[in-house]
Amino acid sequence: TPQREGEYNIAILIKSYRNGQYLGGVLQDIQIVIRNAQNTPPELQAPERLCIQAGDSVLFNVTAIDRDTPTQIVTLTATSGLFQLASSPATFASVTGNPAVSAFRWLSDCSHVQQLPYVVVFKARDTYFTNGGNTDASLATFKVVQIKVVAPPPKNLQASVSGGRVTLTWNAPYACA
Numbered sequence: 001t002p003q004r005e006g007e008y009n010i011a012i013l014i015k016s017y018r019n020g021q022y023l024g025g026v027l028q029d030i031q032i033v034i035r036n037a038q039n040t041p042p043e044l045q046a047p048e049r050l051c052i053q054a055g056d057s058v059l060f061n062v063t064a065i066d067r068d069t070p071t072q073i074v075t076l077t078a079t080s081g082l083f084q085l086a087s088s089p090a091t092f093a094s095v096t097g098n099p100a101v102s103a104f105r106w107l108s109d110c111s112h113v114q115q116l117p118y119v120v121v122f123k124a125r126d127t128y129f130t131n132g133g134n135t136d137a138s139l140a141t142f143k144v145v146q147i148k149v150v151a152p153p154p155k156n157l158q159a160s161v162s163g164g165r166v167t168l169t170w171n172a173p174y175a176c177a
Contacts (some may be wrong), residue, residue, distance in 0.1 A: 033089075041140060041141045048144075072128055090105065155171040
């Protein structure tokens with residue numbers, strides 16, 4: 001960890017192997033700028049995990065607050081594949097303010113059922129400048145929300161036993177055939 005402000009550069013070599021066989025590598029250079037600034041990142045409030053049935057709607061507010069003085073404007077944005085879905089995409093408007101508040105909305109349907117949860121990444125970035133407004137020292141906070149979509153249960157499920165077999169029947173048509 002740097003003990004003084006300044007610019008630091010590091011390089012990371014990433015090597016890829018499969019079954020002990022070297023496949024290739026990538027060298028990543030990273031520049032880290034350390035400034036002596038009295039700034040704390042914004043606080044971001046959103047749920048962490050949701051589990052819904054296909055056909056349910058999701059609605060929750062995301063709030064970003066920066067408690068530093070003087071007051072800083074916060075920009076609140078979101079990134080997710082849910083915003084590009086062909087069927088019933090989610091919506092979220094990027095906003096600025098302090099607090100910055102915006103609603104995440106999504107009406108799921110049967111085509112959204114999958115084994116893995118959907119991921120939405122929310123970002124809150126403050127506006128902090130040093131050196132008379134010439135140097136950007138803003139900070140950001142990220143929050144990941146996972147949304148799992150499961151199929152609804154069948155209606156009127158019946159089980160009958162015959163000859164060592166169990167036969168299950170339910171009302172047709174099934175909601176998520």
